[in-house]
Amino acid sequence: MIVTAAADATALEHLLGSDQVLRDPESLERYRHDDAEWADSTAPLAVVLARCTDDVVTAVRWAAAAGLRVVPRGAGTGLSGGANAMADSIVVSLERMNRVLEVNTDERYAVTEPGVINDALRAAVAEHGLWYPPDPASSAISTIGGNVATNAGGICCVKYGVTRDYVLGLTVVLADGSVVELGRRTAKGVAGYDLTALMVGSEGTLGIVVSVTVKLLPLAGRDERAVIGYFPSLTAAGDAVAAISRAGIIPAALEIVDRTCLRAVDDWMHLGLPADVDTLLLARVDERGAAGDEIAGHVADVFTEAGGTDVERATDPEDIDRLFLARRLAYPALERLGPVLTEDICVPRSAVPEMLRRIQVTADAQDVTIANIAHAGDGNLHPLIIAPEGDDAAKARAKTAFDQIVADCLALGGTVTGEHGVGLLKLPGLRVELGDRVLAMHRSVKHALDPAGTLNPGKAF
Amino acid sequence: MIVTAAADATALEHLLGSDQVLRDPESLERYRHDDAEWADSTAPLAVVLARCTDDVVTAVRWAAAAGLRVVPRGAGTGLSGGANAMADSIVVSLERMNRVLEVNTDERYAVTEPGVINDALRAAVAEHGLWYPPDPASSAISTIGGNVATNAGGICCVKYGVTRDYVLGLTVVLADGSVVELGRRTAKGVAGYDLTALMVGSEGTLGIVVSVTVKLLPLAGRDERAVIGYFPSLTAAGDAVAAISRAGIIPAALEIVDRTCLRAVDDWMHLGLPADVDTLLLARVDERGAAGDEIAGHVADVFTEAGGTDVERATDPEDIDRLFLARRLAYPALERLGPVLTEDICVPRSAVPEMLRRIQVTADAQDVTIANIAHAGDGNLHPLIIAPEGDDAAKARAKTAFDQIVADCLALGGTVTGEHGVGLLKLPGLRVELGDRVLAMHRSVKHALDPAGTLNPGKAF
Numbered sequence: 005m006i007v008t009a010a011a012d013a014t015a016l017e018h019l020l021g022s023d024q025v026l027r028d029p030e031s032l033e034r035y036r037h038d039d040a041e042w043a044d045s046t047a048p049l050a051v052v053l054a055r056c057t058d059d060v061v062t063a064v065r066w067a068a069a070a071g072l073r074v075v076p077r078g079a080g081t082g083l084s085g086g087a088n089a090m091a092d093s094i095v096v097s098l099e100r101m102n103r104v105l106e107v108n109t110d111e112r113y114a115v116t117e118p119g120v121i122n123d124a125l126r127a128a129v130a131e132h133g134l135w136y137p138p139d140p141a142s143s144a145i146s147t148i149g150g151n152v153a154t155n156a157g158g159i160c161c162v163k164y165g166v167t168r169d170y171v172l173g174l175t176v177v178l179a180d181g182s183v184v185e186l187g188r189r190t191a192k193g194v195a196g197y198d199l200t201a202l203m204v205g206s207e208g209t210l211g212i213v214v215s216v217t218v219k220l221l222p223l224a225g226r227d228e229r230a231v232i233g234y235f236p237s238l239t240a241a242g243d244a245v246a247a248i249s250r251a252g253i254i255p256a257a258l259e260i261v262d263r264t265c266l267r268a269v270d271d272w273m274h275l276g277l278p279a280d281v282d283t284l285l286l287a288r289v290d291e292r293g294a295a296g297d298e299i300a301g302h303v304a305d306v307f308t309e310a311g312g313t314d315v316e317r318a319t320d321p322e323d324i325d326r327l328f329l330a331r332r333l334a335y336p337a338l339e340r341l342g343p344v345l346t347e348d349i350c351v352p353r354s355a356v357p358e359m360l361r362r363i364q365v366t367a368d369a370q371d372v373t374i375a376n377i378a379h380a381g382d383g384n385l386h387p388l389i390i391a392p393e394g395d396d397a398a399k400a401r402a403k404t405a406f407d408q409i410v411a412d413c414l415a416l417g418g419t420v421t422g423e424h425g426v427g428l429l430k431l432p433g434l435r436v437e438l439g440d441r442v443l444a445m446h447r448s449v450k451h452a453l454d455p456a457g458t459l460n461p462g463k464a465f
Numbered sequence: 466m467i468v469t470a471a472a473d474a475t476a477l478e479h480l481l482g483s484d485q486v487l488r489d490p491e492s493l494e495r496y497r498h499d500d501a502e503w504a505d506s507t508a509p510l511a512v513v514l515a516r517c518t519d520d521v522v523t524a525v526r527w528a529a530a531a532g533l534r535v536v537p538r539g540a541g542t543g544l545s546g547g548a549n550a551m552a553d554s555i556v557v558s559l560e561r562m563n564r565v566l567e568v569n570t571d572e573r574y575a576v577t578e579p580g581v582i583n584d585a586l587r588a589a590v591a592e593h594g595l596w597y598p599p600d601p602a603s604s605a606i607s608t609i610g611g612n613v614a615t616n617a618g619g620i621c622c623v624k625y626g627v628t629r630d631y632v633l634g635l636t637v638v639l640a641d642g643s644v645v646e647l648g649r650r651t652a653k654g655v656a657g658y659d660l661t662a663l664m665v666g667s668e669g670t671l672g673i674v675v676s677v678t679v680k681l682l683p684l685a686g687r688d689e690r691a692v693i694g695y696f697p698s699l700t701a702a703g704d705a706v707a708a709i710s711r712a713g714i715i716p717a718a719l720e721i722v723d724r725t726c727l728r729a730v731d732d733w734m735h736l737g738l739p740a741d742v743d744t745l746l747l748a749r750v751d752e753r754g755a756a757g758d759e760i761a762g763h764v765a766d767v768f769t770e771a772g773g774t775d776v777e778r779a780t781d782p783e784d785i786d787r788l789f790l791a792r793r794l795a796y797p798a799l800e801r802l803g804p805v806l807t808e809d810i811c812v813p814r815s816a817v818p819e820m821l822r823r824i825q826v827t828a829d830a831q832d833v834t835i836a837n838i839a840h841a842g843d844g845n846l847h848p849l850i851i852a853p854e855g856d857d858a859a860k861a862r863a864k865t866a867f868d869q870i871v872a873d874c875l876a877l878g879g880t881v882t883g884e885h886g887v888g889l890l891k892l893p894g895l896r897v898e899l900g901d902r903v904l905a906m907h908r909s910v911k912h913a914l915d916p917a918g919t920l921n922p923g924k925a926f
Contacts, residue, residue, distance in 0.1 A: 202910075352571070
């Protein structure tokens with residue numbers, strides 16, 4: 005039956021029009037995987053470029069009837085393989101559903117299609133004096149639908165929370181092709197199970213999100229400030245992070261960039277960073293007025309007491325951007341050095357120094373380069389494991405390092421994914437983290453909502 | 466089989482000890498229903514006073530084997546009937562599981578048993594300089610377990626969110642008696658489905674919560690201020706609420722108390738409220754320093770522009786308490802007038818004036834007294850319908866008014882429960898709100914996690 009169905013993807017073209025169904029080998033290869041090239045993938049049988057909810061319904065119904073699997077996809081910027089295609093699958097891309105449908109200033113919410121780029125949504129609501137806080141590093145290229153699928157985080161979530169905290173409601177196409185409205189547009193509500201929260205972060209395994217209602221905050225009312233400092237070691241910076249937390253300060257961002265990242269950025273952009281710098285710690289403080297200045301001063305003091313040097317503060321937007329430039333450029337600078345295997349672990353804040361120490365031990369033991377960018381303020385670390393192109397032995401050692409980092413994270417009371425999602429890459433670690441009974445709950449819930457296993461099977465748990 | 470099991474509740478006594486199992490008629494009557502006396506209830510066959518997780522496991526396993534239902538219960542302060550006992554049920558009370566197990570200042574979380582009273586948790590963490598924000602009006606008498614079961618809100622949630630926003634993890638006894646740890650203790654995490662959020666607000670239908678890990682905020686760093694004003698009508702106050710929202714102000718509280726409440730309080734406590742006052746609007750502003758003073762001034766200006774009189778500001782804690790006294794006493798003052806049927810609806814903020822107008826129309830049409838307390842800042846209204854004791858015709862009219870208010874709320878884009886939960890009282894409205902397909906999703910999820918229907922069946926959806 006599957007083979008027949010595959011041969012009959014022409015039927016899908018008839019249903020949707022040939023401009024909305026890609027079947028040429030080049031396109032199938034392009035939609036084969038997301039940005040997790042280290043994870044398994046198989047070219048899909050077809051790619052549907054949905055323009056509206058009905059298109060998604062048509063594709064899901066057709067695939068379900070044909071016994072095929074459906075892999076939903078946003079911009080394909082995922083780092084865990086959640087959008088990787090598999091055998092006997094079609095990819096349903098939401099990238100053309102890219103309209104912001106409503107911005108409601110009185111109630112402070114927006115309704116958006118899933119294919120809207122995060123930055124585009126932020127720009128659209130800013131025109132109305134509103135702010136959508138979740139700011140994944142991929143905000144210029146990732147879609148809201150993908151952010152919802154992975155419950156994406158970002159730099160400001162240490163203070164402002166992650167995607168799930170802003171999703172009020174969803175329109176979802178279920179595995180049987182029915183369309184449901186979940187959640188609400190009111191500020192509060194406890195009507196029934198929180199199926200909205202269940203969908204957020206479920207990586208397309210329970211339904212395909214075709215519209216998202218997000219809560220917004222007023223754009224005004226914050227005074228941005230940056231505080232940065234250089235530290236003699238990763239663990240010294242980690243100690244400063246723990247001290248910030250102990251002091252009861254909740255900064256609007258608290259980021260670590262390590263020596264490897266700084267050197268990669270400086271080699272690329274010639275920023276003139278001091279040659280002897282080791283670790284950069286960057287904070288944002290956004291409380292209004294003198295109170296905010298006082299908090300920024302407190303952060304600077306904590307940095308200095310923890311051994312920070314060249315501690316600098318900025319309030320001018322351009323100066324803030326300049327101070328954060330190394331952070332912004334770190335990931336692209338590293339990608340120039342070779343394929344990057346991006347880790348995403350989250351440990352208790354107080355375990356950040358020890359986790360950073362263990363990562364260094366692993367790097368030494370496996371003889372691989374591991375750079376570190378971290379949302380340190382919430383314990384969310386991104387060790388970036390770099391393997392030289394074409395060096396299979398190095399790649400194998402990188403994979404061993406990846407597994408060791410996950411094991412260390414769990415030993416320190418952490419979780420295997422802070423904000424990138426489980427996808428395929430984190431499945432082994434997740435199984436250890438959750439245990440058999442909770443995994444069985446996942447299977448029960450999946451089976452309850454998708455008994456035939458049509459939607460992105462084998463992902464997320 | 467059920468009759469045999471009922472006769473054999475002695476077996477439960479043997480398993481748990483007779484001091485932990487109540488079977489006398491008086492106790493069974495006392496645990497028959499929560500504070501929703503208008504909802505149906507049947508005396509349970511036994512009441513288990515659990516002291517630990519194992520007790521809950523024993524009770525659930527015994528009940529499941531005997532084909533009985535299990536109704537979990539905290540302090541019994543629920544207002545929707547979620548803890549009402551039913552035929553062939555035992556009640557499992559968590560009130561004796563009342564220890565705060567851990568307060569972690571570095572990571573800012575606490576682990577608590579479910580029977581801890583909300584205020585007791587707040588006091589316990591305050592000793593460590595930490596703050597648990599959710600503050601339901603019942604905070605002096607309701608338990609954290611009950612707050613989790615209903616996803617309780619409160620006065621400060623307009624700015625700080627509801628219970629679900631603070632639950633990081635849960636230990637839960639499932640319907641088969643197995644015990645699972647859900648969620649995490651890290652600041653972030655997206656590992657697997659958000660079964661924690663699914664459990665919060667599920668009213669004991671998916672599992673019995675035996676421990677709760679809550680996120681905390683620093684206690685310091687806020688400067689409390691109150692702003693109050695009197696308005697010539699409910700709708701004028703509603704207009705002021707909408708104007709606050711439009712101005713981009715997010716107060717730490719924004720409460721309406723109407724004339725009926727004010728008179729009931731004054732008749733009881735002789736506060737010397739002006740005789741001609743109609744509606745009281747109360748705000749809290751807690752930003753630090755001069756910026757906070759400025760926002761409070763802005764709130765006062767909006768109040769005045771919207772027709773508010775006697776606008777008053779306070780920064781001294783005693784003055785703030787005095788200004789909020791009428792709010793705190795409103796509910797007990799009304800209860801002196803007769804049985805109160807407490808509504809709990811949430812409408813879009815901009816619909817608050819129209820909803821208040823419709824409530825008045827309903828009160829007139831049904832010839833019943835309806836007082837209004839409202840968390841107006843998030844559109845969460847509590848019309849309080851008062852029926853004189855022993856007047857069955859008035860009680861019937863009150864019920865008609867209740868249904869009309871729910872219908873009006875849905876017509877205005879609202880939800881049938883903002884923070885009290887569905888329980889039994891809101892089932893008809895909920896079914897309209899969710900629709901058949903979403904209700905079917907609820908049934909699927911319930912069946913997946915509790916196939917025999919052991920846990921609190923017939924509640925929540």
